Amino acid sequence: MDCPTCGKSLSTEQGMRQHHTKVHDESLPNRTCSGCGTAFYDPKARLEFCDDCNPNAGEHNGNWSDAKESAACNRCGSDFEYYPSDKDGVYCSDCVEAALGLLPENPSERGERVTVECGHCGSELEVRPAKLEQRERGCFCTLECYGEWLSENVVGPDHHQWEGGAIDYGQRWWRIRRQALERDGYECQQCGVGADELGQNPDVHHLEPVRSFDQPADAHTMDNVITLCRRCHRHAEAGSIAVSPRDEK
Template sequence: MEQESGVVAQLCLPLAAAEASSAQSETQGRSALCAHCGAKVRLSAWLQDTGVALHYCDTTCRQAWARTEESFAVRLDHGKARRRRGGNWQIQAREARYRDECRCQECGVTEKEMGQRLHVHHKIPYRRFHSNVEANKLEHLVSVCAACHQRLEAQLRRELPLFAADP
């Protein structure tokens, strides 16, 4: 489960991951329509409980939708994220997930249930800090699933409009 590559950036599980889930979650899950192309997306039971309204059949559709949606104009360049977050980011992110017992601190889903690593969210926007050492302190980090991460970031953009885009 633990991998050193960048965090997978997606808002919901793609259809392929949903189909790869157990037969039990398929029978308990329901379907939704992809927000971009309208294709049917199977939702696992835990994802239904998150309250996320937007779903995508894959990362390509999510990215295409984000390019056309004005409120999602701010994009993260995950290829450079490790450098931007500082040399201690990977260690601190791993420590945060370990501290949180690999469980989303918002909805309670585990990495094992999701089949992928949790995201690590800065409670205070990273750019508010003067150093990565301060920004990446464990007290400023929380482990969340992709769906909850999306919701937390959108909430921050609404509450702190000055921090919606990099300066």
């Protein structure tokens, strides 16, 4: 499947979509409007209509600019406009502003925060003290940083997929790994991101886990390995994405 922007050929539609989002910084349409037939992108892939055809948009939306209603302020008597809801308008904005400090504190106001460093990249972020106490592994600025930290620190018996001691991959592994990278053009075969974009060589993933073989060397065959970026590799190991051999794509 070819990328509509750069023409790069990807083996799967999912890989092509991920490639377009990462490389071209734009998500491809994933929905077709039931009203006008226009293709559009919805992050959750749930919407039935585009913005122009949405029956809940425009005058049908309670927050539509022309849907405001007028009322007299209960305090100063001046007329003001408000968006209709299940409650009638009571006070104008001037009276509300004048009452600041006299009303009870808003429980949703920003509470105390402390500055900590991301456990992986060292970037500063602000968190509530209570949340800091709950995070035994520390705090992270993004899920990607948390995933990288897990890959580096949650290993051996601490890993949820731990099944025993270390496996000696042997010298053959490094030769097969290099050949797989060369065969796959140093690009992730799931999303299409390459070594230049990653800033390092991608990983090489065993389709059939090494532990399922009596001899680890038997797992190191070209038809049992595939190049994946670190992100796709984690998803493949967790079983959240299906990775097929190259000859099945």
